[in-house]
Amino acid sequence: MSDVDTGLVMSGDPGDVLTSAGRKAGVPTAEAALIRDGTNVIYQLAGGVVARVGPPGSQLVAARQIQASRWLADVGIPVVRAVDDIDQPTVVGNRPVTWWVQLPVHRHASPAELGAVLGHLHALEVPESPSFPVVDPFEGLRESIDGGTVLPEDDRAWLRDLASRLHREYSALVPGLPRCVIHGDAWQGNVVVPRAGGTPVLLDLDHIGIGLREWDLVSLAVDYTDFARITDSDYQAFVDAYGGYDMTAWHGYRTLATIKELRWTAFVLGKAKTSTEAAQQVQHRVACLRGEIEPPWWWSAF
Structure with missing residues (x-):
């Protein structure tokens, strides 16, 4: 790496990292427009072309995203393509x-579209190659x-x-339950549908791995039971499209639902040092989890 590239990396600015990566990969970046920070x-x-600049130290995650995209495409799952x-x-310093x-121009999936995609994903044979990690719902939480x-x-x-x-509770539930390839962060925004028509496409492969199918199903289920964001008919359409399994009737549902809500709370807690709005929101979320506010809850998006 040149002295110029070293200086760009040390600046920590993702735009500088992109410039250096584009030079290494032969990709023009002069007209780059920020989509999401x-x-x-x-x-x-x-x-x-869309470029994703990963956080420092996430080279293995980035490599797994590429492997997952290519494998999913090979086994017939419509997926964002590398x-x-x-x-x-392309690694610049310690950032991939x-x-x-x-x-194409797209919209978020409907509950039924999400359910159908997850049904197809979970039915896949667990591959020997690429090797995906076991998904740990508690990773980084403490x-x-x-x-x-x-x-x-x-x-x-x-x-x-x-x-x-x-x-x-989770450790007591896991033994004996089947595991499969899961997305790891399955919600309607991570499956999108071209507005001109076409097949739903799976996005954001950062958390793909091997785990319980329920971990992919719980986000929409929680939206239904605890936040009333999903109507009865939309939730039933999700269940039907998935294949008829309603995890809210499973005895372990409340455990996974609360893990998911705790993770959502911890995510906003990480933003609260630099955002007054996030600090207020995390206090609200803790009050909900402590039972001081009855559901259905209203949590601001971050």
């Missing part, structure tokens, strides 16, 4: 950049709680106790 910083480039003629990911084929010093220690201690209880 999140965990991954996403840019639209000329020529129908650009084929580039060796991926991946290059994707831009999707660290997020410990670092959330905007909350009073009493609240953080309560969240730690809740996480420990849920971990015990």
Whole structure:
């Protein structure tokens, strides 16, 4: 790497990382337009290419996204496509950049469309290659709680106790349950449908792995039972499209639902040090989890 590239990496600016990665990969980046500034910083480039600049140290995750995209396409799951003629990911310092084929104008999937895609995904044979990791619903959770010093220690201690209880309950549920390839972050925004018509497409492969099918089903189920974001008919359409399995009737549902809600709370807790709105929202979410506010709840999106 040149001295110029080293300086770009040390700046930490994702735009600089993109510039350096584009030079290494032979991808023009001069007309890059920011799409989203999140965990991954996403840019639209000329020529129908989308670049994702991953966070520091996420090279293995980025490589797994590329492997997953190509494997899913090979087994017949419509999925966001990695650009084929580039060796991926392109690593600049300790940040990976991946290059994707831009999707046509699209909308979020309906509950039924999401259910159908998950049904097809979960029916796949677990591959020997590529090798996907086991999905751990508790990954990083304790660290997020410990670092959330905007909350009073009493609240953080309560969240730690809740996480420990849920971990015990989850560990008791897992033995004997079948595992399959799961998306890991399955919600309507991670399956999109071209507005001109066509097949739903699976996106955002950061968390793909081997795990319980219920972990993919719980997000929409929680939207239905605890937030009333989904109508009765839409939830039933989701269940029917998936194949008839309603996880809200499963004895382990409440455990997985609360794990998901705790993760959503921890995510906002991570933003609360620099956002007054996030700090207020996380206090509201903790009050909900502690039973001080009855569902259906209203949680602001972040």
